[in-house]
Amino acid sequence: MSRTTLLPLDPAYPSDLRALARAPASLRVEGTLPSFERAVAVVGTRYADEDALAFAHTLGRDLARAGVVVVSGGARGIDGAAHRGALDGGGVTVVVAAGGLDQPYPREHLPLFASIVEGGGALLTEANDTDEPLARRFLQRNRLVAALARAVVVVQAPARSGALSTAACAKRLERALFAVPGAPWDPRAAGCIALLRAGATVCTSARDLLSLAALGGRSFAPAPPESHEKPLTFNDMDAESLAVLAQLGHRARHVDEVARGAGLPISRAQAVLLRLQLKGAVADRGSGCFALAPQL
Secondary structure (H helix, E strand, C coil): CCEEEECCCCCCCCHHHHCCCCCCCCEEEEECCCCCCCEEEEECCCCCCHHHHHHHHHHHHHHHHCCCEEEECCCCCHHHHHHHHHHHCCCCEEEECCCCCCCCCCHHHHHHHHHHHHCCCEEEECCCCCCCCCHHHHHHHHHHHHHHCCEEEECCCCCCCHHHHHHHHHHHCCCEEEECCCCCCCHHHHHHHHHHHCCCEECCCHHHHHCCHHHCCCCCCCCCCCCCCCCCCCCCCCHHHHHHHHCCCCCCEEHHHHHHHHCCCHHHHHHHHHHHHHHCCEEEEECCEEEECCCC
């Protein structure tokens, strides 16, 4: 995969970074930098719950389908979900890394990073290739995430979260700042609630962002994925399928728990879940956990 070094006077060096008070002296890029004229940063906690991950994925997907570049930090949790959503939407996404290109973080996202580059996006960093992703570098890179975007969305963040430093950078740079409301009893929502109290705009879908003049002010209805299958209905579901669906919500549940609730052997519950996945009714959340598909 090709790597390039960009200096502030290079035409390909993003102009929004050149305008920063502490503009990076150089950038290392793997892949292809897109235009950031229509870019949105999606950030949040590494320890997000399943609902927040599903929201970030859907947001990234719908933004990408509307031709928006999705920018994030490549971390576990919200960042990774937004990047994957953008790829699933057939769009371009950019990772702003804290460490060098030879020190990808986290390591388990190497396949994701490769897919981003292969999909026409890029990994970008102001670090040298061998620099480790130290804690201070994460805070430094957050200003780049905010600067590259026309708007920043915080999906889920506790009261002490790196995502809030990105939000603070967005305010200083006069970027549009959005936050996703969360349950007041969930400590992972405390940061978003504080942002909303301080004047951030509520984000409930990509539609809220795409009405921004900075993104072209286009009305937007998420396009359903192309499908030649009949619309999903419950009329032709057998008793086992209905029993399994009754155990599921949009918050993921482990197959063992689903099997107990549905009164089925685990092996049978797994077979039913697979059948429901193929019908588009159930989503695999990993680690043996399943949830209703987002459209249900």
